[in-house]
Amino acid sequence: MTERRHRAVYLTGPTASGKSAVGVFLARRLGAEVIALDSMTLYRGMDIGTAKPSMAERGGVPHHLIDVLDPWESASVAEYRRLAEAAAAEIEARGKRVLFVGGTALYLKAMLRGLFEGPGADPGLRSRLEAEARRVGSPALHARLAAADPVTAARVHPNDERRIVRALEVHELTGRPLSSLQSEHASPAPAGTMVFALDRPRPELHARINERVDAMFEAGLVEEVRGLLSAPRPIGGIPAQGVGYLEVIDHLQGRTTLPVAVERVKARTRQFAKRQMTWFRGLTEVQLRAVDPSASAESIADDLFRELTTGSSDR
Structure with missing residues (x-):
C-alpha cells in the first residue's frame, strides 16, 4: 500500500512564486486540506517576515503546521516530519486529500524520501x-x-x-x-508521487521578491522584530537567522541602517530563491511547471488540477 506521504500532492517553488495563492485554489478543487511545508511559518508571532498567509488568504481552506511553535523554540526536520505525518493522518481520516504547500526543500526531501535518523545520542x-x-x-x-x-x-x-x-x-x-x-537514505519517492514546482522567469521572480520585501517593511516588519526581541523570552537562534529577521535585527542593534537592511533582505531573498531552485532541480520527483507571468493563481491551479485528474504528465 502506498504510504500516506506519497499519496499526498506537493506544491512547491521558490519564495514569492505564488505557491500559497495557487495552493488555496488547488485545495478547493481537490477537496484537500493544506499542510504548510515551511520551516518559518511554524512560529507564532512571525507573520510579516515569513509571508504567512492570513486567514483571509487561506480562503476557508484548513491549513496545518502554521503557528505551532513559539519563536524561542526550534524544530528539527525529524520533528517536522512527525508532525506532518500526524496531520496527514487526521486529514485522510476526514475523507480529505492532503496537499503540502511550501518551499522548504529539506522538509520536502524528508517527506518524499524519508529521513536518516542516525545513531542514538551519546x-x-x-x-x-x-x-x-x-x-x-x-x-x-x-x-x-x-x-x-x-x-x-x-x-x-x-x-x-x-x-x-x-x-x-x-x-x-x-x-x-x-x-x-x-x-544512503535518499532513494526517490515511488513513481506517481505528484510534486509540482512553480518556475517563474527569473526577472519576474526577482521583481516579485523586491515588491514583497518592500511590502513587508511597509506592513511593519521592523515593529514585528522589535516585539520579538523585547518579549519575555526573545526569539531563538534558529528563527533569528531567518531571511529578513537577521537583517532587521542587525538594524535594530545599530549595525546597519534601515535602507541597507532592506536591500540586504532583497539580495538574500534572491539568493535563497536560487538555492531553492537548485534543490528542486536536484530532486527527480519534482516536476517544474513554467508559469506565465500573466496567468492568475486560479488558472495555474486549474492547469495542475487537470493534470492530476487526467493523469497526464511531462515526465
Missing part, C-alpha cells in the same frame, strides 16, 4: 561538544565540521549549535560524515 560526547561550543563558539565548531564534512557544513549556519553538534557527534560515533550516511 550523552558524554554531546556534553563535551556543547561545552566546547560554549567555550570557543559555534563558528569554531562549524569550521571543524567543514573540514570533516563540508557538504553538511555548507547547509548548516555557523551559529546553529544544535545541528553542528549533532553532525560532529555522528561523525565521531560512526567515523563517517553525516552527509554520506544521509545519501
Whole structure:
C-alpha cells in the first residue's frame, strides 16, 4: 500500500512564486486540506517576515503546521516530519486529500524520501561538544565540521549549535560524515508521487521578491522584530537567522541602517530563491511547471488540477 506521504500532492517553488495563492485554489478543487511545508511559518508571532498567509488568504481552506511553535523554540526536520505525518493522518481520516504547500526543500526531501535518523545520542560526547561550543563558539565548531564534512557544513549556519553538534557527534560515533550516511537514505519517492514546482522567469521572480520585501517593511516588519526581541523570552537562534529577521535585527542593534537592511533582505531573498531552485532541480520527483507571468493563481491551479485528474504528465 502506498504510504500516506506519497499519496499526498506537493506544491512547491521558490519564495514569492505564488505557491500559497495557487495552493488555496488547488485545495478547493481537490477537496484537500493544506499542510504548510515551511520551516518559518511554524512560529507564532512571525507573520510579516515569513509571508504567512492570513486567514483571509487561506480562503476557508484548513491549513496545518502554521503557528505551532513559539519563536524561542526550534524544530528539527525529524520533528517536522512527525508532525506532518500526524496531520496527514487526521486529514485522510476526514475523507480529505492532503496537499503540502511550501518551499522548504529539506522538509520536502524528508517527506518524499524519508529521513536518516542516525545513531542514538551519546550523552558524554554531546556534553563535551556543547561545552566546547560554549567555550570557543559555534563558528569554531562549524569550521571543524567543514573540514570533516563540508557538504553538511555548507547547509548548516555557523551559529546553529544544535545541528553542528549533532553532525560532529555522528561523525565521531560512526567515523563517517553525516552527509554520506544521509545519501544512503535518499532513494526517490515511488513513481506517481505528484510534486509540482512553480518556475517563474527569473526577472519576474526577482521583481516579485523586491515588491514583497518592500511590502513587508511597509506592513511593519521592523515593529514585528522589535516585539520579538523585547518579549519575555526573545526569539531563538534558529528563527533569528531567518531571511529578513537577521537583517532587521542587525538594524535594530545599530549595525546597519534601515535602507541597507532592506536591500540586504532583497539580495538574500534572491539568493535563497536560487538555492531553492537548485534543490528542486536536484530532486527527480519534482516536476517544474513554467508559469506565465500573466496567468492568475486560479488558472495555474486549474492547469495542475487537470493534470492530476487526467493523469497526464511531462515526465
